[in-house]
Amino acid sequence: MDAPIIEAEGLTKRFTSRKATVEAVTDLTFSVAQGELVAFLGPNGAGKSTTLRMLTTLIAPTSGRASVVGRDIAREAAAVRARIGYVGQLTSGSFAQRVRDELISQGAFYGMAKAAAAARADALVESLGLSGFATRTVQQLSGGQKRRLDIALGLMHAPPLLFLDEPSTGLDPQSRANLWEHILDLRREHGTTVFLTTHYLEEADRYAERVMVMDQGRVIADDTAAHLKEHLAGDAVTLGLDSPGSADRASSLVAEVTGREVRRVDATTVAVHVADGATLLPTLLRRLDAAGVAVVSATGVPPTLDDVFLALTGRTLREANLSTADAQPDTDPVAASATAEGGDR
Amino acid sequence: MTATDTWNVMTRELRPVARDPFSVIFSLLQPLVFLGLFAPLLVGESGASLADTLAWFVPGVLVMIVLFGTGATGSNLQYEMMTGSHERTLVAPLSRTSLLVGRALKEIVPIVVQSLVIVAIAWPFGFRANLLGLLLGLVVLAAFGVGLGSLSYALALKTKNREWMFWAVQQSLIFPLLILSGMLLPLDSAPRWMSAVASVNPVNWVVQAERALLGGDLAASAVGWGVLSASAVCAVGLTVGIRAMRASD
Ligand SMILES: Nc1ncnc2c1ncn2[C@@H]1O[C@H](COP(=O)(O)OP(=O)(O)OP(=O)(O)O)[C@@H](O)[C@H]1O
Ligand SMILES: [Mg+2]
Numbered sequence: 001m002d003a004p005i006i007e008a009e010g011l012t013k014r015f016t017s018r019k020a021t022v023e024a025v026t027d028l029t030f031s032v033a034q035g036e037l038v039a040f041l042g043p044n045g046a047g048k049s050t051t052l053r054m055l056t057t058l059i060a061p062t063s064g065r066a067s068v069v070g071r072d073i074a075r076e077a078a079a080v081r082a083r084i085g086y087v088g089q090l091t092s093g094s095f096a097q098r099v100r101d102e103l104i105s106q107g108a109f110y111g112m113a114k115a116a117a118a119a120r121a122d123a124l125v126e127s128l129g130l131s132g133f134a135t136r137t138v139q140q141l142s143g144g145q146k147r148r149l150d151i152a153l154g155l156m157h158a159p160p161l162l163f164l165d166e167p168s169t170g171l172d173p174q175s176r177a178n179l180w181e182h183i184l185d186l187r188r189e190h191g192t193t194v195f196l197t198t199h200y201l202e203e204a205d206r207y208a209e210r211v212m213v214m215d216q217g218r219v220i221a222d223d224t225a226a227h228l229k230e231h232l233a234g235d236a237v238t239l240g241l242d243s244p245g246s247a248d249r250a251s252s253l254v255a256e257v258t259g260r261e262v263r264r265v266d267a268t269t270v271a272v273h274v275a276d277g278a279t280l281l282p283t284l285l286r287r288l289d290a291a292g293v294a295v296v297s298a299t300g301v302p303p304t305l306d307d308v309f310l311a312l313t314g315r316t317l318r319e320a321n322l323s324t325a326d327a328q329p330d331t332d333p334v335a336a337s338a339t340a341e342g343g344d345r
Numbered sequence: 346m347t348a349t350d351t352w353n354v355m356t357r358e359l360r361p362v363a364r365d366p367f368s369v370i371f372s373l374l375q376p377l378v379f380l381g382l383f384a385p386l387l388v389g390e391s392g393a394s395l396a397d398t399l400a401w402f403v404p405g406v407l408v409m410i411v412l413f414g415t416g417a418t419g420s421n422l423q424y425e426m427m428t429g430s431h432e433r434t435l436v437a438p439l440s441r442t443s444l445l446v447g448r449a450l451k452e453i454v455p456i457v458v459q460s461l462v463i464v465a466i467a468w469p470f471g472f473r474a475n476l477l478g479l480l481l482g483l484v485v486l487a488a489f490g491v492g493l494g495s496l497s498y499a500l501a502l503k504t505k506n507r508e509w510m511f512w513a514v515q516q517s518l519i520f521p522l523l524i525l526s527g528m529l530l531p532l533d534s535a536p537r538w539m540s541a542v543a544s545v546n547p548v549n550w551v552v553q554a555e556r557a558l559l560g561g562d563l564a565a566s567a568v569g570w571g572v573l574s575a576s577a578v579c580a581v582g583l584t585v586g587i588r589a590m591r592a593s594d
């Protein structure tokens with residue numbers, strides 16, 4: 001069996017600015033096998049970017065060690081850099097540079113021959129929908145176009161290990177689908193290992209075979225999305241009743257049948273999380289009917305990774321993101337939830 | 346540092362210049378204003394001929410171009426640090442030294458182009474330069490500019506996201522250096538303390554060397570001091586700049 005492509009042991013990063021010390025990442029130990037696609041989730045400020053910045057040799061860990069593609073990030077930083085690709089959370093292209101020029105420079109940085117770099121640049125410009133913008137400067141691109149260039153820059157040299165920090169943030173749905181096509185192609189053709197952060201839970205759910213959830217500097221879950229959802233969250237079964245009185249009776253009956261804690265969503269609605277909602281729902285309805293409780297609506301919704309986060313931390317990702325924004329007390333909840341989904345770029 | 350890395354960093358930096366060569370000419374506006382408005386004043390003040398005044402003034406303007414051009418170049422890097430593209434180059438397999446040296450070396454191109462344009466503009470007004478002296482003068486300016494550019498990059502790397510601090514430090518250094526170089530006004534009538542400061546100001550020595558070189562006095566002692574000063578600025582600048590780049594994250 002191949003050695004892991006990423007191996008971190010006790011990785012810790014503390015930032016000290018003025019008098020305040022922030023422990024951004026605490027005692028992180030994990031490994032990633034070659035060819036894995038890992039999605040790294042967590043609310044704003046969880047420590048995702050800091051982890052990536054340590055693994056890509058941008059910042060030195062306060063303590064702990066890690067090896068990336070078989071090289072130590074502290075002692076063999078240059079060797080690590082030669083073997084990885086990285087798309088940061090900010091804009092990779094320099095604002096004064098033209099799109100195609102920047103891609104060709106990137107190729108040169110990674111030792112590609114001129115003709116190969118030009119061919120690769122043209123192919124990426126074409127496939128990432130930047131054809132009309134190749135001779136524009138980065139400054140003149142829209143946010144999503146800039147992001148597509150960032151991704152093209154990260155893909156130029158087809159590295160065996162790719163770190164992507166919120167690659168899909170700011171992309172329209174079509175561009176996101178296109179990005180994922182690229183990522184999946186890379187894995188198919190080159191067996192590329194991909195380690196990425198995202199705030200789009202459904203994206204992690206759909207494409208990543210492994211999900212790591214980080215909160216306040218610690219990894220609090222690390223498994224396949226399916227396992228996480230099954231073990232930690234379960235299906236959400238919600239029942240609407242005809243009156244508050246019925247809801248009271250439904251509450252105790254559902255608790256008795258499922259053995260789970262039943263939540264009162266509002267006066268006439270109750271909800272419960274169960275492992276197998278689809279088979280439980282008919283049983284529940286029969287029992288309630290037999291007891292003379294009038295059910296007016298019933299839904300069984302498969303869990304999302306947001307439910308996983310709720311189960312793990314007692315708050316949803318959205319709430320966690322809001323609490324990191326409490327420096328601005330006037331935050332409009334609508335705008336704040338938009339940032340929760342769109343990241344903070 | 347590898348030569349290839351340095352070359353790749355430098356050619357990348359030069360691409361926007363090559364794409365938009367007029368940007369180099371447009372930034373000559375300020376020295377041209379000085380040339381057009383200051384030279385007549387100096388003529389009126391000293392009573393010397395326009396040609397003699399230009400022979401004294403043009404070398405100073407060339408140094409001024411370097412001082413303002415390379416002194417501000419760090420702000421480009423600072424902008425790239427804020428937008429994220431500097432981070433990308435830090436993850437690329439480029440030596441830190443090359444990242445700094447490549448950027449510093451690219452300063453030579455605008456220095457040479459702009460100097461030649463100024464000389465060409467002054468020529469019809471009676472300015473004459475010794476050609477070998479001009480060539481050597483450009484080499485001295487290039488070394489001085491590489492050093493100063495490196496210092497500007499170092500300042501940008503140290504001040505990080507605090508743009509105001511970059512400009513505060515830059516401006517509070519550049520103007521005293523400019524005035525105490527005798528570039529715009531002769532320092533002959535300066536008080537003693539000023540002359541003392543000016544005598545250890547490398548910019549002053551570079552200005553004097555440029556005057557001697559462009560005037561054809563290649564063996565003047567000022568040339569030696571100017572070469573020494575420019576080399577020292579170059580060496581110190583590169584050392585400080587490379588150290589700052591190594592610490593960059
Ligand atoms: N250079 C720095 N100096 C001081 N504190 C920092 C620095 N970089 C990050 N932090 C702090 O470390 C914590 C983790 O930040 P990090 O950028 O890793 O979060 P993240 O998980 O990537 O969040 P987001 O989803 O918003 O990108 C935050 O509290 C942040 O304020
Ligand atoms: Mg981040």
